[in-house]
Amino acid sequence: xxxxxxxxxxxxxxxxxxxxxxxxxxxxxxxxxxxxxxxxxxxxxxxxxxxxxxxxxxxxxxxxxxxxxxxxxxxxxxxxxxxxxxxxxxxxxxxxxxxxxxxxxxxxxxxxxxxxxxxxxxxxxxxxxxxxxxxxxxxxxxxxxxxxxxxxxxxxxxxxxxxxxxxxxxxxxxxxxxxxxxxxxxxxxxxxxxxxxxxxxxxxxxxxxxxxxxxxxxxxxxxxxxxxxxxxxxxxxxxxxxxxxxxxxxxxxxxxxxxxxxxxxxxxxxxxxxxxx
Amino acid sequence: xxxxxxxxxxxxxxxxxxxxxxxxxxxxxxxxxxxxxxxxxxxxxxxxxxxxxxxxxxxxxxxxxxxxxxxxxxxxxxxxxxxxxxxxxxxxxxxxxxxxxxxxxxxxxxxxxxxxxxxxxxxxxxxxxxxxxxxxxxxxxxxxxxxxxxxxxxxxxxxxxxxxxxxxxxxxxxxxxxxxxxxxxxxxxxxxxxxxxxxxxxxxxxxxxxxxxxxxxxxxxxxxxxxxxxxxxxxxxxxxxxxxxxxxxxxxxxxxxxxxxxxxxxxxxxxxxxxxxxxxxxxxxxxxxxxxxxxxxxxxxxxxxxxxx
Numbered sequence: 001x002x003x004x005x006x007x008x009x010x011x012x013x014x015x016x017x018x019x020x021x022x023x024x025x026x027x028x029x030x031x032x033x034x035x036x037x038x039x040x041x042x043x044x045x046x047x048x049x050x051x052x053x054x055x056x057x058x059x060x061x062x063x064x065x066x067x068x069x070x071x072x073x074x075x076x077x078x079x080x081x082x083x084x085x086x087x088x089x090x091x092x093x094x095x096x097x098x099x100x101x102x103x104x105x106x107x108x109x110x111x112x113x114x115x116x117x118x119x120x121x122x123x124x125x126x127x128x129x130x131x132x133x134x135x136x137x138x139x140x141x142x143x144x145x146x147x148x149x150x151x152x153x154x155x156x157x158x159x160x161x162x163x164x165x166x167x168x169x170x171x172x173x174x175x176x177x178x179x180x181x182x183x184x185x186x187x188x189x190x191x192x193x194x195x196x197x198x199x200x201x202x203x204x205x206x207x208x209x210x211x212x213x214x215x216x217x218x219x220x221x222x223x224x225x226x227x228x229x230x231x232x233x234x235x236x237x238x239x240x241x242x243x244x245x246x247x248x249x250x251x252x253x254x255x256x257x258x259x260x261x262x263x264x265x266x267x268x269x270x271x272x273x274x275x276x277x
Numbered sequence: 278x279x280x281x282x283x284x285x286x287x288x289x290x291x292x293x294x295x296x297x298x299x300x301x302x303x304x305x306x307x308x309x310x311x312x313x314x315x316x317x318x319x320x321x322x323x324x325x326x327x328x329x330x331x332x333x334x335x336x337x338x339x340x341x342x343x344x345x346x347x348x349x350x351x352x353x354x355x356x357x358x359x360x361x362x363x364x365x366x367x368x369x370x371x372x373x374x375x376x377x378x379x380x381x382x383x384x385x386x387x388x389x390x391x392x393x394x395x396x397x398x399x400x401x402x403x404x405x406x407x408x409x410x411x412x413x414x415x416x417x418x419x420x421x422x423x424x425x426x427x428x429x430x431x432x433x434x435x436x437x438x439x440x441x442x443x444x445x446x447x448x449x450x451x452x453x454x455x456x457x458x459x460x461x462x463x464x465x466x467x468x469x470x471x472x473x474x475x476x477x478x479x480x481x482x483x484x485x486x487x488x489x490x491x492x493x494x495x496x497x498x499x500x501x502x503x504x505x506x507x508x509x510x511x512x513x514x515x516x517x518x519x520x521x522x523x524x525x526x527x528x529x530x531x532x533x534x535x536x537x538x539x540x541x542x543x544x545x546x547x548x549x550x551x552x553x554x555x556x557x558x559x560x561x562x563x564x565x566x567x568x569x570x571x572x573x574x575x576x577x578x579x580x581x582x583x584x585x586x
Contacts, residue, residue, distance in 0.1 A: 001310050003555055040553065045343040045501040045529060048553060092554065094311070237338055237345060237552040240311070242303035242323075244352045245338035255331035256352070261307075276335075 001240070002029050006093035008085045009067065014158035017074045018117065019083055020056070023093060025068040031055040033125035034100025034208075034231055034265040037070070038239040040092035041081035049237055050094065051078045054208065054264070056120030057127060071120035071158065097239050098264050101125050101229050104132070107200030110145035111189070111226070113181040113217055115209020119149055119158070121231055122208050126163045141200065146189070148181035150209070181207075182216050194225050202226060205268075208233075215273040228268035232276070234259035249275045280569035282562075284543055284577045286521050287469025289405050289444035291373055291544060293318040294577050295534070295562040298525050298548030299377035299408060299448075300324065300349065304363040305370060311555040315371030316562070321408050321472075321546060322367065324379040327388040329355035334492035339481050344500030344527070345549060346479050348493040351379050351413070356389050360396040368403035375446065379410040382417055383433050390440045406444030409437060409468075411459075412452075412475045424450040424475075427462035434466025446523065449473040449514065451503075456510045457517030464518040472523035472546065473514050474507045500549040501527040508540045515541025515581065529557065531564020538565070538580040 006023040014020045031037070038050035053070040060066055074083050085091055101121070104110050110129055114122035126147055133142040147166040151157050154174035162168070168176030169184055177184050195202030203224075207217045208231035221228035236246035241261030248259055251272040257263065263271075282293040296319035302308060305320050314320065332352025339346050354362065359376075367374045376393060380386045390407055397403035411424030411433065423429045434447055447463035449456055451474040460471045476497025481490040489495070507526025515522040524537030525546035534545045550557035574580055 003311055047340060048343055048345060048500050048549070049340050050553060094555070235336060235338055235340075237347070237549075238301075238307070239552075240303075240307045240555075242307040243301065243338070243347070243552060244323075244332055244349045245347060247332060247335050247337060247352070249335065256335070 001095055001097055002026065003092070003094040005090040008087055008089045008091060010087055011083070011085050014071070014160050015156055018071065018158050019074065020069055020071050020158075020160065021082065021085065022067055022069040023091070025058070025066040027060070027064070027066050029096060030066060031058055031068060031096035032100040033128045034121050034229075035096040035098050036239075036264060037093055037095030037097060039082055041078040047076075047078045047081070049078075050239060051082065052097075052236055052239055052260070054121035054124075054231065055096065056123050058124065071117060071123075073117045094239065098260055099262065101206055101231070101265050104129060104142065104204065105201045107141050107143065109143045109193075109199045109203040111185060111203050111205045112145050112147045113185070113205060113207040113209065113213070114149040115181065115207070115213040116151065118208035118210070118213075118231065118233075120208070122147070122149070122206065123160075123163070125206055126166075130163065143199070146185075148184050150181040150213075180213065182213065182220055185220065191224065204228065205230070207231065211273070211276045215276075218268050218273040221268050229265050230268065230271075230273070231265045232259050232263050232271065234264075236260050278575070280566060280574055281576045282566060282569075284521075286406070286446065286523070286544065287444045288442065289373060289469070291318045293562055294538070294544035294565065295558050296321055296375070296523070296544060296546040297551055297558050298546040299410070301548040301551045304367060306366055308551070308555050312559055316559055317372040318544065318562075319373035319375050319405070320367070320370065321375045322363070322377050323353055324351045324377045324410055325353055325356055325359045325389050326351055326379050327356050327385050327392075329353065329358065336490065336492055337496075339490040339496070341479065341481060341498065341500070342502060344498055344502035346481055346491060346496035346498050347476070348491045348496035350493070356392045360392060364393070364396060364403065368397070373405040374403070375406045375408050375444070376404055377408045377410055377448070379413050381413060383436060386433060386437055387440060390437055394441055404443060406446060406469070407437070407441065408446040408448050408472060409434070410448050410475065412448070412450040422450060422452070424459060425453045427458050430459050431462040431466040434463050434468050438467030444469045446470045446472050448475055449510070450475045451506055451510050452478050455513075457513045460514040460518045460522070464520050468520060470521040470523055470543070471514055471518065472525060473510045474503070474526045477503055477506060499527070501529055501533075503527050504533060504536070508536050511537050511542050512540040528561060529553070531561050531568060534561045534565055535568055535580075538577065539584045541581045543578060
């Protein structure tokens with residue numbers, strides 16, 4: 001991880017109140033899918049704290065700096081200041097932080113679920129899975145992932161490039177599948193799909209989205225005997241594991257884990273997902 | 278001429294006045310990749326209690342105008358895990374290490390100091406001192422904070438003084454009428470210094486949900502919003518006692534730190550600013566040195582006399 005003044009290369013609206021911010025990023029600090037950065041919104045004392053955002057992409061440029069992006073929603077004072085950044089501006093950035101998604105096992109069926117602005121890290125993971133499949137040895141078996149992205153309504157779908165085969169879901173049925181990504185999986189992936197039954201290593205859910213969606217994803221994965229790697233969101237002050245502010249309740253044990261340092265990606269049974277709804 | 282930034286806190290020689298406040302810097306390793314920790318004057322560790330504490334229910338933090346509220350609940354791995362897991366790395370640090378001590382009874386504080394004294398060996402090695410967090414509720418006294426009662430502060434300080442020859446610093450709460458009285462009690466009990474201020478009690482209510490933003494209802498306010506309170510407390514405390522005062526509360530930059538030094542502080546701590554920018558403490562240190570040089574101030578302890586009032 002490193003803290004530096006990152007140069008903004010673009011900051012464009014991709015949907016109402018949604019933006020995609022692209023920054024130059026040092027090659028030796030290459031982020032992994034599921035990791036995040038924090039940005040300091042402005043230099044004044046209000047708003048005070050840095051804002052955490054998951055990486056949504058990482059593109060190499062042949063030896064020089066990387067280009068990384070985040071997808072974010074303008075929600076308050078901090079994100080409004082970040083929305084005001086333009087190409088050439090500098091922003092105080094710190095990252096990469098946290099524990100990202102685990103790499104897929106050979107023969108695993110990745111089931112990628114994105115809810116709302118949780119889309120960013122899932123897009124990054126999809127790109128990484130695609131890269132792995134293309135560069136793996138011919139003998140290795142990486143199954144193409146299922147990719148489901150859910151939005152409230154058609155107007156909220158960002159104008160970005162989705163991966164080939166991505167399925168769009170809307171809560172109100174105004175575009176794509178009418179329902180949530182989890183509804184789609186429940187309806188379309190047969191109950192008995194598990195390790196050995198058509199999928200050598202079984203499906204694994206990779207998800208990022210609102211807390212109720214993560215809780216539902218954990219329930220579905222548990223019910224079907226699937227593994228799951230779920231990316232949580234929490235308010236945090238430091239982002240590096242020092243302040244203990246972003247604690248999430250553990251599952252099956254007393255105490256807490258830190259979203260910033262122990263996560264933000266957690267295994268299905270690490271966190272009491274129902275308690276953070 | 279280069280100013281002399283070194284100073285003395287009781288038996289402890291600090292190479293410079295800038296520390297990082299307890300609870301904002303973990304045990305140091307969290308920030309190791311982001312700054313040169315050894316260049317600090319001191320690390321004040323996250324609080325250590327005899328038993329492990331998981332911390333309070335969540336949410337634990339909320340942002341406020343120019344500040345933040347926290348109710349972390351002294352989450353820490355407990356004395357044994359601190360000694361086994363954190364102390365070896367801390368002991369190898371090039372800066373002073375002050376262990377922040379918390380508890381629910383006088384015995385709790387004593388246990389932590391006895392345990393660390395036994396593990397760290399003679400003074401001058403490993404751990405350099407203790408900062409006593411007296412803002413904790415005293416379970417035996419109906420949960421009222423130790424730190425609001427001069428008699429309790431003096432008794433606790435005196436007992437802990439008997440357990441260590443290392444620097445003993447009492448961290449004062451601003452949540453009371455006269456911080457000078459408590460500072461005097463700490464001095465009478467044998468403290469080498471007092472640090473002030475701990476956080477101010479605050480509350481944020483989520484109007485949409487009609488409930489407090491923090492699970493525990495109230496929390497401790499920190500950040501630039503509390504700086505004027507901290508400066509005033511430092512001013513009062515430093516006039517009430519002859520032992521050094523360590524100032525903290527909302528220091529974001531060198532100018533903020535110099536306010537504390539002019540108010541009477543011998544040293545300062547950078548707290549919430551570490552969350553905002555891990556560069557802050559060393560920027561503050563560089564800025565204090567540059568200011569002293571520009572002002573022709575030779576030593577840290579010469580600064581309070583410059584205040585005109």
